[in-house]
Amino acid sequence: AQSVAQPEDQVNVAEGNPLTVKCTYSVSGNPYLFWYVQYPNRGLQFLLKYITGDNLVKGSYGFEAEFNKSQTSFHLKKPSALVSDSALYFCAVRDIGNTGKLIFGQGTTLQVKP
Amino acid sequence: DGGITQSPKYLFRKEGQNVTLSCEQNLNHDAMYWYRQDPGQGLRLIYYSQIVNDFQKGDIAEGYSVSREKKESFPLTVTSAQKNPTAFYLCASSQSVGELFFGEGSRLTVL
Numbered sequence: 770a771q772s773v774a775q776p777e778d779q780v781n782v783a784e785g786n787p788l789t790v791k792c793t794y795s796v797s798g799n800p801y802l803f804w805y806v807q808y809p810n811r812g813l814q815f816l817l818k819y820i821t822g823d824n825l826v827k828g829s830y831g832f833e834a835e836f837n838k839s840q841t842s843f844h845l846k847k848p849s850a851l852v853s854d855s856a857l858y859f860c861a862v863r864d865i866g867n868t869g870k871l872i873f874g875q876g877t878t879l880q881v882k883p
Numbered sequence: 884d885g886g887i888t889q890s891p892k893y894l895f896r897k898e899g900q901n902v903t904l905s906c907e908q909n910l911n912h913d914a915m916y917w918y919r920q921d922p923g924q925g926l927r928l929i930y931y932s933q934i935v936n937d938f939q940k941g942d943i944a945e946g947y948s949v950s951r952e953k954k955e956s957f958p959l960t961v962t963s964a965q966k967n968p969t970a971f972y973l974c975a976s977s978q979s980v981g982e983l984f985f986g987e988g989s990r991l992t993v994l
Binding site for chain 1: 887889914916918923924925926928931939941971975977979980982983984985986988990
């Protein structure tokens with residue numbers, strides 16, 4: 770079965786420092802991977818995706834993610850964190866078959882302190 | 884603007900009542916999805932539909948029902964058979980192998 774894991778419930782970082790939110794995946798075949806962000810009582814906003822091509826994917830709001838096939842990881846990164854980046858982040862993988870549905874990780878809360 | 888509209892934003896239900904959550908999209912997407920979000924559990928798939936007049940159960944379909952009579956609409960009914968319905972419900976749509984677009988969610992509370 771396909772799955773994603775976000776090993777950290779919470780990540781704390783100081784404003785201006787680089788941030789990393791970790792994600793590992795388990796799929797059969799080539800993975801389609803996604804990152805979303807959620808602010809309190811709001812829907813999920815799409816940040817970026819990896820389908821094929823360059824391992825470094827650039828997305829919205831200065832975020833990027835690196836696909837690493839050998840380590841089955843897709844970590845989300847940003848060079849300089851902002852207090853406004855504080856939110857809940859979800860990694861997801863597309864299910865096999867042609868259903869289009871996504872399988873989500875448990876989520877990681879990012880706290881950026883001034 | 885194109886997007887997904889969920890209503891109501893907040894809903895309260897007495898035990899034994901059925902309630903229906905609305906989800907409308909004007910993105911012309913074929914596929915639509917309902918997810919349930921509970922604290923610390925991520926998102927779990929309730930139902931999904933890839934085409935009008937067809938839908939499939941997700942991982943936690945018990946106690947829920949859906950319909951897909953129009954391409955733009957995918958309402959979710961939370962029935963009295965759902966024993967723990969208090970949660971945040973998210974509707975999404977997608978086209979082909981692209982990303983899912985989400986609505987703003989509906990928070991259901993059982994009194």
